[in-house]
Amino acid sequence: MKLIYEKSSPGRPGIRMSSLKISETEEIPTKYLRSKPAELPEVSEAEVVRHFTALSRMNFSVDTHFYPLGSCTMKYNPKACEAAANLPELTDVHPLWPQLRGGGMLTQGSLAILYNTERLLSEATGLAEFTLQPMAGAHGELTGVMIMAAYHKDQGNPEKDHIIIPDSAHGTNPASARVAGYNVVTVPSDENGVMDFDLFMETLNEKTAGVMLTSPNTLGVFNPRIKEICDAVHAVDGLMYYDGANFNAIMGRYRPGDMGFDICHLNLHKSFATPHGGGGPGSGPVGVVEKLRPYLPISRVEKTKDGTFALNYDEPKSIGYIAPFYGNFGMISRAYAYILSLGKDGMLGTSNRAVLNANYLQEKLRPLFNTEYNGRCMHEFVYSGDVLKQYGVHTLDLAKGMIDRGIHPPTVYFPLNVSEAIMVEPTESEDLDTLDHFVDVMEELFEIAKTDPDQLHAAPVTTPVGRLDEVKAARDMRLSYT
């Protein structure tokens, strides 16, 4: 499809922005001005609407397709949460207005939403306090590790120099630890897919600042020795970090705080149904136990004695400002609407159904992948596509075949420790018919792999483009239209 720039023609009128001219102005010396206008498209409004509508139709999305992308929790994004967050009384508020009238009196509604959301997330995770400022999961991780660093510094333990991370962790964990100034020590997984406990105990020492764990981990396996790990880490005054990427599996049933974790981030765009937006904006609130409260980013939203809400900037031990203001408010308000809709019964009901759907698919697909029963999974599971290699078919081919059958492929080639990995996360949003249809499609694709593998090698054929040459993209580096 043509680019919007290729549809441009000089003089085509866009939207009229203002008819009010104010003439009492002076010219600015040319040395401050650009010599040529920015070459933006000149296209009619109708053409812009057609262009972006056409683009939208080239996407797979939760609203249009089953989207079992493992580790991403592509659940349905309720329209009511969109409607609530798009109320103009919420969207048209300047973030500096709290400073124009003492105590944030101009923005009591927005501050109440922040405060209430913090309380609800605290209850859901069993952690004393939350900050809503991190703007994505990885940003939450960085914030959490910075809190860890501030704590150790304040305790007079500057010799803490590394963070332990299992090899199955999301790549963001080690990257966040590094960006916060820590070395990373990786511990391999055992045959059950969880961090090898003995190797972990050998690795742990007085210089360990903390451990970052996801449980259930990226293999969808819950680490049953979590309490022992927490105790051992606390014994060397290390801190336990819970990566809440997979919180949808345990919501309402287990709480990171009760398990012994000290810090936890949640991905509101996963468990709490805010939209993924084609890749953001996200929101990655961080919760901490009581002893870490002083290190949370500022500002803090507080409820005063008279019931009003105020912003507190006076926290001398705080790590400081990780965001310009209060976080991605528009995402927080969506999540707030979602949590209110679920309530305590809905939280448990949601994780129950997410885990049931995943186990059902895991069981139904087991014969295809020729795997032994290896216990229940949580909200997602991983199979290896190695079984298809005998037909010259790879996981990638299977994924592309799914696209031709109207299903967004699961996550593929992740986690890295499973060969030809296929990671499926159906979420609670799918009914039995959709799950069964997925099984049917997989059976069909496996049959095609045996009888007509080239059909899969050629897939997808129903999309606007076929498989794209990624090597060429990296070599040519055509990164803008010229």
Add this chain to the structure above:
Amino acid sequence: MKKTPFCATSQKDQEVMFQTLGISDFDDLFAAIPDHLRSAELNMPDGLSEMEMMQHIRKLARKNSTNLVNFCGAGFYDHYIPAAVNALASRGEFYTAYTPYQPEASQGTLQAAFEYQTAICRLTGMEVANASLFDGGTALIEGIMMALRHTRRNKVLVDEGVSPIYRKMLRCYTQNLSVDYQEIPMSGKGIADRAAITAQLDAAVGAVVLQNPNFFGCLDNLTDLIEQIHSVKALAVMSAYPIALSQVETPGAMGADIVTGEGQSLGLPLNFGGPYLGFMATRKSLVRKMPGRIVGETEDAQGRRGYVLTLQAREQHIRREKATSNICSNVQLCALRAIIYLSLIGREGFLEVGRECMDRASYAWHKLTKIEGVEPAFNRRFFNEFAIRLPKDATEVVSSLVDQGFAAGFPVGRYYKGMENVLLLAFTEKRTKEEIDILVAKLESALKA
């Protein structure tokens, strides 16, 4: 049985599934997890119906003061958003998709990102742009870290004309890294102090951070300073305001190496601080050092043009602790809004918006500086924002005008010592001549009171 909102399976479905799994209830699914880890029932209310939830949030929303006539900017601006931006960005095909890991099923998102990257290059006068970062502040810190990686140096000089909101973030992010972070006061003219910065330039400096127009709205041409920066092989990192780039000289033409900024003014609501849009652009020679997602053009086996995420070897999911940044996502939906906005207003509309903002600011400057006791804080050219010095505390004055329906500007004393009387006012195309006239009258009477 109670309905669980947004969950799809019926009780009948669940029974079929239980049977398949050979279990009798949900708890059996979790049998492998030790019982002592099970939490007590959550202490929160039961779920609300959609109607009740909407009523509750409407009630809270009404507690915000809305309908203030807004002259408060300070880096975050109240521009008009054409209706088509919301209509198009609200299409579920866009906002309920995720990162385009499967490019054949994501060409809509990818092509829009490529068009966005092109627009950012054209606005900033740079060669390459990424697909966006969280916000203007995190984009700036990423720009600085990129400059330090490239130069393999650890000293950063930051002009105090750079947003104090962003400088607080920079101090926070650099605290655990071995970065020598220094802020350099502005010159008395309200612009970057050439002599002071040049005096600090040495072989340890990797990045010098500038902003144009700066926090006070002052315009500058930084070409001469950037030449000095380049003479010690440091990089110039510049924060920019995209609407100003309709009129103001581009960072690229001034020689900047890395350009970042807040794209909120390109079709995003103020939304009490986010989600916003961090943009980043640089020279082609630095692209492999740039963090964040990048979309590139390529083709399929039949020669059809298409778009993919490219240069991913820089990123955390492959590089892990050696990645250029821990950031793994962009803010695609916000970038989408920006490219829709820029396409709708187009080349002429963009110039027009810039002109309208400048004209309103200029009109207001002449009126406001005629008020007795009011002086310009800096005698500088400006784009759409400027600072005035009042004869009394700016916070008190602003607070008194709030009751009359005006957000009369931002009192900067909170961030700049000795400037408690200084008020920063921003003007967008949304403000009318009448509103400016009323503001002037109200400010005049507030100062007399």
